[in-house]
Amino acid sequence: MLEIKNLHARIADEGTEIIRGLNLTVAKGEVAAIMGPNGSGKSTLSYILAGREDYEVTEGDILFNGQSILEWDPAERAAAGIFLAFQYPMEIPGVATMEFLKVAMNAQRKARGEEPLKVPELLKKVKDAAGTLQMDMGMLKRPLNVGFSGGEKKRAEILQMKLLEPKLCVMDETDSGLDIDALKIVSDGVNALRSPDRAVVVITHYQRLLEHIVPDSVHVLYKGQIIKSGDKSLALDLEANGYAGVIGEAA
């Protein structure tokens, strides 16, 4: 589903190279965890997948279902089924959450040539999804993410993911800022979305999240490259021994 080939990318403004020859393949139905120390390029990778303009790809390619997505803008990528759950979801004053959900869902439907959802249908979908995440519908009347706690913001991200039903979910440090109860709710939300047709990339610093979202593969990102891949036992190894051993091995 996702193939990243010898990807090189830098910060567009100043030219600092962050991703330096990254290779990664994630198959349909797979949950891949990307772990790495701070500054290894984890968040950058998630932004590049979503198409943020601040980064410039200088070499290599990203294929989604066999097609290069490098020329696609973020909206086109999202409509194709790529979803980024942000580490720090934006607060957008003046845009009501419900209105945003409606516009986003219908924009994607339109891009796929489907009819827009009618209001009662939309409300029901949102209500059902919010219920499973233990979110209060009152929250959805408020401006998007404004005044939401860290946990509420993450739940709102998962809510959007459930409603938009992407094919590839990229979760950027979804566990940061979550207490254990919220972590459980968010993880259950992600697990509910696991399916043979959907791939998930979980980016995280800690093994903790992977106890709840058990990955099929684990990849260590360091200095913009995947330096080691393995199964879920690699995550446990990293938790016990830190990144130093793996980094030493690769160097």
Next chain:
Amino acid sequence: MNIQTSIKNTPAEQALLDAFGERLALLPGDGDVMLKRDAAIEAIKAGLPTRRIESWHYTDLRRLLTKVPAFDAGLEAKPVAPLIEGSPVLTVLNGVAGKPVAVEGVTATPVAEKLGDGTYAPALGAQGADDAIGALNSAFVADGWLIEIADGTVLEKPLEVQNVQAGGQVHTRFAAKIGDGVTATIVERQTGSGDALVSSVDNVVIGDGCEVTWLIVQEQPETATHFGQFNAWIGKDAKFTLFVMNAGGKLVRQEIRVVTKGEGSDFQLRGVDLLAGDTHTDVTMVLDHAVPHTGSREIIRNVVTGKARGVFQGRINVHQVAQKTDAKMACNTLLLSDDGEFSTKPELEIFADDVACGHGATVTEIDHAHLFYLMARGIDEKTARGLLVKAFVAEVIEELEDEALVEALETRLDGWFADHG
């Protein structure tokens, strides 16, 4: 012997002077009213204000006013649908007041009557040498509505006044005497279809303990010149909210002059300026905190596209006796094009020593991180930009407590974005 005038009038000034000569016999009122008109036209004779007059620095009226259409009584203007369905509507169509409406506690009289019997004479005249709008309007005013609201009246629906032009010149007054303890919303629509020159002056006296909201929704075509002036005096413990939306006009100046007259009074100004095309829009406020223990908040949000130019001048005078004044003013502009511009001049003049006053102004572009977030959810760039721009001004609109009004104004907003997005 010739008397040398010190100034050679511009074609626009000359057109106004000629129009005054031609119109004079047709204008309602004689005696004192006529004396006031004669005095007022002198200000035009002396020349319209230029950038050298401080209060007109960003709107050089002498240079900018180039088109003065002739009066045309034959033009037909049609009322528009009220902002809130079922609102009672008082119309002025092509400068002529329509029929009064029956609303309990409300008496509405056409200003032409009050000019005719001379009782309106004291309200005419310019407020100072730089009051070009007051002068122009006093010279030419022909009609409008005087609205009296009895003590204790609670209006269920907003009362709407409509000034609809069809081209030519229109000079109107909307005056309101609002009694004590009144709860009311008044909607003022300034709209039309022609390349008219409109002057419209409001004089609003708000009684003690009132809760009053006044909305000015200006949606003139992009060929019209619109001069508005809103004067208000707020009574003791009264809460007054003025909402001004400018979404049209070629050359627009909306003046706002408010005095907190009674202790415990509160003034809220919310402004939305949607500026497009090759237009010039100026909102100038002078607020006097004249007694102790009064408060005010002014929030102006501007969206500038195309080659539009905008101005906000906000002056807060805190009088020496006005201790415990609490005043804050903010003017935020979203600049969406390289050719647009916006000038902001906040001024605080404080003579009291125990007050809390502040002001702030920002000019920004669309936040790229916000745009990315929306696009990352599949919303195309144009729609995402539209959402963010709308959100920027909707924040101010949503502060109005009446949901029906919020919805109606957002519909106007959507209409503007559909035309200019």
